Amino acid sequence: MQRQFEQELRELKNRILAMGGLVEQSIEKATHTLQTKEKSGLTALRAIERKINEEHIAIDSLCLEVLARLSPVAADLRLILAIIKINTDLERMGDQAMNIGYNTEHYIEDGGIDLQESLKLNLPTMATAVRKMVRDALDAFMKGDTVLAQKVLESDDEVDSYKNNIFDTLVTFMRTKPDQIGSALDLILVARNLERMGDHATNIAEDVIFACTGEDVRHGVGGHGNE
Amino acid sequence: MQRQFEQELRELKNRILAMGGLVEQSIEKATHTLQTKEKSGLTALRAIERKINEEHIAIDSLCLEVLARLSPVAADLRLILAIIKINTDLERMGDQAMNIGYNTEHYIEDGGIDLQESLKLNLPTMATAVRKMVRDALDAFMKGDTVLAQKVLESDDEVDSYKNNIFDTLVTFMRTKPDQIGSALDLILVARNLERMGDHATNIAEDVIFACTGEDVRHGVGGHGNE
Numbered sequence: 001m002q003r004q005f006e007q008e009l010r011e012l013k014n015r016i017l018a019m020g021g022l023v024e025q026s027i028e029k030a031t032h033t034l035q036t037k038e039k040s041g042l043t044a045l046r047a048i049e050r051k052i053n054e055e056h057i058a059i060d061s062l063c064l065e066v067l068a069r070l071s072p073v074a075a076d077l078r079l080i081l082a083i084i085k086i087n088t089d090l091e092r093m094g095d096q097a098m099n100i101g102y103n104t105e106h107y108i109e110d111g112g113i114d115l116q117e118s119l120k121l122n123l124p125t126m127a128t129a130v131r132k133m134v135r136d137a138l139d140a141f142m143k144g145d146t147v148l149a150q151k152v153l154e155s156d157d158e159v160d161s162y163k164n165n166i167f168d169t170l171v172t173f174m175r176t177k178p179d180q181i182g183s184a185l186d187l188i189l190v191a192r193n194l195e196r197m198g199d200h201a202t203n204i205a206e207d208v209i210f211a212c213t214g215e216d217v218r219h220g221v222g223g224h225g226n227e
Numbered sequence: 228m229q230r231q232f233e234q235e236l237r238e239l240k241n242r243i244l245a246m247g248g249l250v251e252q253s254i255e256k257a258t259h260t261l262q263t264k265e266k267s268g269l270t271a272l273r274a275i276e277r278k279i280n281e282e283h284i285a286i287d288s289l290c291l292e293v294l295a296r297l298s299p300v301a302a303d304l305r306l307i308l309a310i311i312k313i314n315t316d317l318e319r320m321g322d323q324a325m326n327i328g329y330n331t332e333h334y335i336e337d338g339g340i341d342l343q344e345s346l347k348l349n350l351p352t353m354a355t356a357v358r359k360m361v362r363d364a365l366d367a368f369m370k371g372d373t374v375l376a377q378k379v380l381e382s383d384d385e386v387d388s389y390k391n392n393i394f395d396t397l398v399t400f401m402r403t404k405p406d407q408i409g410s411a412l413d414l415i416l417v418a419r420n421l422e423r424m425g426d427h428a429t430n431i432a433e434d435v436i437f438a439c440t441g442e443d444v445r446h447g448v449g450g451h452g453n454e
Contacts, residue, residue, distance in 0.1 A: 057445065057446065067294070068301065071298035181408075
């Protein structure tokens with residue numbers, strides 16, 4: 001029984017890792033589309049999101065089956081529940097990447113000057129930081145590394161500070177160029193989408209800590225009432 | 228064993244219902260604060276969020292215990308997993324209500340004219356629609372009513388259309404009053420927070436349908452790639 005559980009767990013972990021890879025791809029594709037303003041990127045993004053959604057359902061259903069068939073307890077049970085939650089957060093990150101896509105589409109259609117370029121916004125750097133959070137959170141999960149998971153929690157502040165910076169720059173810009181307000185708002189919403197992705201990575205890191213230690217760090221000291 | 232499960236399930240369902248009540252309160256408190264612009268509302272909001280967070284952890288831990296102790300299968304297992312997911316969505320709705328609070332705080336501090344009043348924005352109506360979604364979703368959960376759950380999925384479109392309407396009004400306003408851009412942006416973000424709460428209610432309705440029928444309606448025809 002335990003050996004069979006280990007086998008199923010390995011399969012589930014690998015699939016979660018692969019799904020994390022898809023989420024990383026979706027962040028990359030979304031921000032690349034924002035920079036190149038080529039609408040074809042949106043089609044590619046949609047294809048990635050579809051794959052993420054399929055995996056989401058498949059992983060969820062596999063977890064249900066493992067719980068029903070092997071009735072794991074203690075640390076094993078916590079691991080499966082962590083996978084169910086991580087799976088949900090990854091799927092919602094895919095939704096957020098898609099939302100970046102929609103905001104980018106709007107931004108392209110507004111067809112104004114390239115604010116991302118002219119204002120030297122930190123959006124690409126922010127996107128890179130969020131991608132790193134996802135990778136580190138899943139790396140922490142695969143290795144059961146709570147120190148790395150803790151680092152992910154801390155790096156959420158960095159992402160938030162990028163967002164604040166981008167917000168300030170764009171609001172100031174809006175005041176001087178009322179005709180560009182639509183485009184600026186699109187980018188504000190993209191920054192918000194990226195911030196939300198960082199929050200999901202934070203949730204994953206918290207689940208990793210709970211799965212490894214049984215300790216619930218959500219809402220606690222140093223916890224992030226994020227979303 | 229089955230009788231004990233039924234007992235635990237009843238307890239869990241009642242706690243989820245009570246948590247839904249807290250979430251409704253938080254929406255009410257957040258929008259009331261926006262309308263009265265009295266900062267004391269934020270302290271009350273914080274107290275509600277703290278209760279939501281405590282319940283979140285307690286319910287999660289009770290679910291884990293029930294799974295470990297009673298190893299439910301089939302429909303019973305689906306119900307417990309639905310509770311775990313609904314619990315997460317409710318907690319994140321609490322976070323969103325808190326975010327409305329932060330955006331409202333900013334709005335009060337900006338101290339401009341009362342846009343909510345002068346532009347006759349639909350924010351209070353939108354908030355009422357979102358509250359109804361939460362109540363209906365949990366009602367559907369308590370009664371195992373998939374028809375009502377389906378209605379919740381459909382009413383998400385109404386909430387989205389309120390949001391679009393509010394966005395359009397505020398963006399148009401921003402163009403004519405660049406000095407009020409900060410306040411207008413605060414309200415745009417509040418509308419976004421409410422929309423996200425509607426998405427969470429949608430997630431809950433989907434979980435209810437899955438728990439009742441074993442049918443996964445996420446990402447499917449008529450599904451909402453929300454978030």
